[in-house]
Amino acid sequence: MKVGLMSFAHSHAASYARVLSRLSGVEVVAADPDHDRRPGETGGPALAADLGVDYVGDYPTLLARNPDAVIVCSENADHRRLVELAADAGVHVLCEKPIATTLTDADAMTAVCAAAGVQLMIAHPVRFAPAFATLRETVLSGSLGEVVSLVGTNNGRIPRGERAWFVDPIAAGGGALTDHLVHVLDLLDAVWPQARVRSVYAIANRLLHPESEVETAGLAALHLDLASTTSGGGPADRRLPVVIDASWSRPASYPTWGGLTLRVIGTGGISVCDPFAARVGGQLESMQNAAWIPYGPDLDALLLREFLAVAAGERPAAPDGVSGTRGLAVVLAAYESLRVGQPAAPRA
Amino acid sequence: MIGAGNIAHEHLPAWLALGVDVVVYSHAGASELVAEFAGSTAGTLEELLGSCDAVDIVTPTPSHADLALRALEAARPVVCEKPLARTSTEAKRVIEASEQAGLPLYPGHVVRFFADYAAMHDAVAAGTIGEVAVQRFSRTGSAPSAGWFHDDAQSGGVLLDQSLHDLDFARWNAGEVATAYAQESAADGVRSVQVLLSHVAGAISFVHGTWARPGTTFRTTFDVAGPGGVLQHDSAQHPAVDTDRGDEPVAEKGRGLLPAMPDESPFRTELGEFLTGLRGGPAPRVSARDGLAAICIAEAAQRSLVTGRAEPVETVEVLE
Numbered sequence: 001m002k003v004g005l006m007s008f009a010h011s012h013a014a015s016y017a018r019v020l021s022r023l024s025g026v027e028v029v030a031a032d033p034d035h036d037r038r039p040g041e042t043g044g045p046a047l048a049a050d051l052g053v054d055y056v057g058d059y060p061t062l063l064a065r066n067p068d069a070v071i072v073c074s075e076n077a078d079h080r081r082l083v084e085l086a087a088d089a090g091v092h093v094l095c096e097k098p099i100a101t102t103l104t105d106a107d108a109m110t111a112v113c114a115a116a117g118v119q120l121m122i123a124h125p126v127r128f129a130p131a132f133a134t135l136r137e138t139v140l141s142g143s144l145g146e147v148v149s150l151v152g153t154n155n156g157r158i159p160r161g162e163r164a165w166f167v168d169p170i171a172a173g174g175g176a177l178t179d180h181l182v183h184v185l186d187l188l189d190a191v192w193p194q195a196r197v198r199s200v201y202a203i204a205n206r207l208l209h210p211e212s213e214v215e216t217a218g219l220a221a222l223h224l225d226l227a228s229t230t231s232g233g234g235p236a237d238r239r240l241p242v243v244i245d246a247s248w249s250r251p252a253s254y255p256t257w258g259g260l261t262l263r264v265i266g267t268g269g270i271s272v273c274d275p276f277a278a279r280v281g282g283q284l285e286s287m288q289n290a291a292w293i294p295y296g297p298d299l300d301a302l303l304l305r306e307f308l309a310v311a312a313g314e315r316p317a318a319p320d321g322v323s324g325t326r327g328l329a330v331v332l333a334a335y336e337s338l339r340v341g342q343p344a345a346p347r348a
Numbered sequence: 349m350i351g352a353g354n355i356a357h358e359h360l361p362a363w364l365a366l367g368v369d370v371v372v373y374s375h376a377g378a379s380e381l382v383a384e385f386a387g388s389t390a391g392t393l394e395e396l397l398g399s400c401d402a403v404d405i406v407t408p409t410p411s412h413a414d415l416a417l418r419a420l421e422a423a424r425p426v427v428c429e430k431p432l433a434r435t436s437t438e439a440k441r442v443i444e445a446s447e448q449a450g451l452p453l454y455p456g457h458v459v460r461f462f463a464d465y466a467a468m469h470d471a472v473a474a475g476t477i478g479e480v481a482v483q484r485f486s487r488t489g490s491a492p493s494a495g496w497f498h499d500d501a502q503s504g505g506v507l508l509d510q511s512l513h514d515l516d517f518a519r520w521n522a523g524e525v526a527t528a529y530a531q532e533s534a535a536d537g538v539r540s541v542q543v544l545l546s547h548v549a550g551a552i553s554f555v556h557g558t559w560a561r562p563g564t565t566f567r568t569t570f571d572v573a574g575p576g577g578v579l580q581h582d583s584a585q586h587p588a589v590d591t592d593r594g595d596e597p598v599a600e601k602g603r604g605l606l607p608a609m610p611d612e613s614p615f616r617t618e619l620g621e622f623l624t625g626l627r628g629g630p631a632p633r634v635s636a637r638d639g640l641a642a643i644c645i646a647e648a649a650q651r652s653l654v655t656g657r658a659e660p661v662e663t664v665e666v667l668e
Contacts (some may be wrong), residue, residue, distance in 0.1 A: 295451045
């Protein structure tokens with residue numbers, strides 16, 4: 001199978017390249033023609049050489065190599081252009097999250113992929129974590145009883161150090177809420193695909209990294225409507241209150257990038273999932289910092305394994321573009337809530 | 349001491365350890381309580397008020413204000429378990445009475461006296477993380493067994509009873525609160541409330557309170573972040589004593605409404621500081637106005653539960 005990497009703008013591109021390079025029977029070709037938009041950052045043929053992947057100078061050339069699938073790692077606002085190129089070429093797509101920065105773009109992307117008959121999958125690796133699978137099974141089996149409260153946290157360092165566009169309001173579409181709400185929302189979608197967020201109340205500030213143009217701390221309170229959900233674990237006729245902390249609230253010296261947790265409170269008990277908790281701790285002179293040596297499965301590898309199965313036609317993409325679009329609608333409702341100071345409803 | 353319930357079992361030994369003679373008046377349980385620890389009992393409220401120098405109110409929430417007013421009328425300083433009163437209106441009346449009488453009035457916001465929380469607040473106040481930007485507090489305990497807790501008219505629910513601690517602490521760390529938004533859910537006696545706060549100075553806070561399945565280990569967490577770093581704690585981590593007895597339950601894990609307290613009882617720390625204040629020493633770290641402010645935040649959150657909107661928090665003028 002041949003996989004094209006479209007753009008190195010997202011720092012995950014390097015991780016994907018490394019994972020794919022290790023897989024037998026997978027050929028990787030990359031293009032990063034817009035790397036001069038990111039002066040002073042890694043990219044283009046030099047990064048491809050570092051990663052040991054084949055490189056071409058533009059996307060038409062990459063698509064002319066007839067890849068079976070592509071991974072879109074451009075800036076959020078540029079996802080649509082590249083997904084449309086891939087769909088036109090009849091190639092399955094894994095697109096970085098969030099799917100886009102506007103619903104117009106997201107709708108166009110899901111439509112063009114559907115029309116072209118290609119799969120559009122969104123890159124949410126955490127749903128493939130075994131720890132999350134355990135939590136999901138615990139909830140759906142009903143062993144937590146009826147779920148009454150759910151809290152997700154996705155905190156990290158400000159990603160500016162890796163790629164400046166992450167804090168650019170146009171290229172990224174927003175700050176911490178854009179970057180982090182969607183990961184927790186995807187986990188909710190993985191547990192209850194039929195559930196819908198009916199209202200979003202968000203508060204945010206820029207007290208961390210005040211020079212930033214985008215919000216660096218953000219909290220969102222949601223009502224998740226489980227009414228149309230028939231599987232176990234959830235209330236049949238009530239809205240589940242959910243809070244997500246999306247803040248970039250880990251300092252620059254934090255010993256790891258951040259983390260994600262999900263805490264589910266039910267009538268039968270409480271379960272907390274922390275897929276990034278497993279690590280060897282301690283203290284390292286070389287780091288002048290706490291040791292944080294993670295172990296356990298590589299979630300990017302699990303994500304790509306699933307995507308390759310999707311590209312091979314084994315099953316439809318999950319999470320797909322429609323799911324990603326629902327997540328984006330919640331993010332945009334959070335910004336609307338910030339604007340009006342009251343809850344806002346995501347587009348149905 | 350008025351009352352002989354759960355918290356009385358923490359307050360009485362704390363007072364005794366501080367060398368205070370305690371007289372207990374209660375509708376029920378006073379004799380059993382003093383039999384378990386020490387102290388004497390009073391047959392009537394009048395008898396109690398006539399035989400003490402200060403009053404400690406550890407009754408259910410709805411009687412706090414009336415008993416505080418009775419004590420102040422009798423010229424007795426008052427220590428009152430939180431909430432200071434069932435409503436902000438009642439709390440204001442009690443504060444007014446204490447100020448007119450020139451008598452101390454201290455609300456029992458004991459979390460300010462827990463060593464872990466106090467250490468965090470001291471670090472925040474010392475500027476170690478800079479200005480607070482975003483903070484999370486969670487508090488989870490086995491749903492209380494006494495019936496009055498589950499009658500919101502009496503207890504104010506999870507918000508006014510349990511989450512009040514964290515609403516107070518969020519304000520202590522990050523200053524006055526401008527608006528509160530809350531959502532709540534309950535089933536089979538398990539009840540959970542989520543509150544988002546916008547502070548006047550710009551910080552944002554999330555307070556999560558849960559009355560969980562009976563038998564649930566009491567657990568608290570916080571995560572307080574500013575430009576200079578993040579301070580975190582989870583009561584389930586770093587235990588000073590950790591005992592495994594197989595199938596047998598272990599007392600120090602914390603059950604019901606109280607966490608494990610392996611070191612000095614935070615109630616003793618609290619009442620010791622109140623005692624110093626009662627004796628004319630420095631004012632305690634928590635004032636009656638703080639108690640009122642916490643109730644005002646909880647009431648904004650309660651209104652939010654009804655309206656589904658973010659609600660402004662009534663401003664409490666802070667007097668010297």
